Amino acid sequence: MFLSTNKLKTLRQEKGWSQEVLAKASGLSVRTIQRIEADGKASAESTLAIASVFNLSPQALKATSDEIEVNWTRKMIMKNIVALLVISGAIAMLIILGASAKLYIDVASGLFLILFLYAATIVTFGTHGMFKSLAGLKYLFTEEMVGGSQAQYLEQLYSSQVKFLYGGAFIGLIIGTIAILGNVDTYENFVFQRASAVNLIVLFYAAVLSEGVFRPLSIKLRTCDIKG
Template sequence: MILSIEKLKTLRREKGWSQEVLAKATGLSVRTIQRIESDGKASVESTLSIASVFNLPPKSLEATPDEIKVDWTRKMIMKNLFALLIISGAIVMLTILAANFKTFIDGTTLLFIPLFLYSATILAFGTDGMFKSLAGLRYLFTDEMVGGSKAQYLSEIYASQVKFLYGGALIMLAVGFIAMFTHVDTYENFVFFRATAINLISLFYATVLSEGVFRPLSIKLRTCDIKG
C-alpha cells in the first residue's frame, strides 16, 4: 500500500511523537517507520499497526493520487448530459414564458462576460489555469472520479470563476446604470424600463453559468474523494 507521507507525519507530530516513539507504539522497527515516511510504501500489516495506533481506518492513511482518474461510461455520460439538458430546457422555457426569447440575447454581453471570465482566470491562475478550466468542463459528464490535488486545484479555479462571473456582471450593471442615469432626462418611461431590462441580462448570464455549470462542477471536484 502507498500511504500519505504528509498525513502520517502530521499525525505523528500532533501527538508529539518521534519516529522512535511511533515505532515502539506500533511494534515496528524505527527503520521501517523511516522508510514509510520516506517513500510511503507499507505492507498491509504495517498499515494496520499504524492505523490502530491513531484509531483510524487503514484506508484513511492511503495517499490520494495527484492525477484525476475518471470512469467514463456511456450510461454516466448520458445521465449527466440529460441532467444538463433538463436545466437548459427549464431556463429556455422560463425565458420564453417571460418574454420573447430574442430579448435575452445581447451581443455585447455574450462577448464581455466570457472575455472577462477568462481574462480574470489568467490573472489569477495563469494561462495554464485557464486551459485547465476549459478542459475540465468534461468532468460535468461523469460522477465516478478520484481526484487528489489536481481535482482540488480545479475546484478552486471553478469556485473563483463563479466570483469572476458575478464580478463581470456587476461591472456591466454599474456601467449600464451610470449610462442610463446620466441620460435619464432624455428617456421616455418605456425606453428607460427597456434599457433597465437589457442591463440586467449580464446578471442573468452570470447566474446561469455560475449556478448551472461552474458551481456544481466545483462541488463535484471538491467532494469526489470523500464520497462514500
C-alpha cells in the same frame, strides 16, 4: 479500486508488451486489460494479478494523489447530458413564458462576461489555469472520480470563476446603470424601462453560467474523494 491508467500503460510499454501479452501474463482477459487501461477501475483480484506481473505491490498501481482518475461510462455520460438538457429546458421555458426570447439575447453582454471571466482567470491562475478550466469542463459528464491535488486545484479554480462571473456582472450593471441614468432626460418612460431590463441581462448570463456549470463542477470536484 482505481488504478493509474498512465502508470499501467507506461509499465506495459516499458516491457514492450501489448495488451494481449499483459493479459496472458496476468491470467486476465484482453477485454479486462483494455477496460482497466481505459477507465482505471479494477477489482482487488485484477489489481493483484497485474501487480504480481510487474513485481509491484497493489498500492504502487493506484492513482497517485495528484491525478484525477475517472470511470467513464456511456450510461453516466448520457445521464449527465440529460440532466444538463433538463436544466437548459427549464430556463428556456421560463424565458418563453416571461417574454420574447429576443429580449434575453445580447451579444455584447455575453462577450464582455466571457472575456472578463478568462482575463481574470489568466491574471489569477495563468494561461495554464485557463486551459485547465476549459479542459476540466468534461468532468460535468461523469460522477465516479478519484481526485487528489488536481481535483483540489480545479475546485479552487471553478469556485474562483463563479466569483469572477458575478464580479464581471456587477461591473457591467454599474456601467449600464451609469449610462442609463446619465441619459435619463433623453428617454421616454418605455425606453427607460427597456434599457433597465437589458441592463440585467449580464447578471442573467452570469447566474446561468455560475449555477449551471461552474458551481456544480466545483462541488463535484470537492466531494469526489468522500463519496461512499
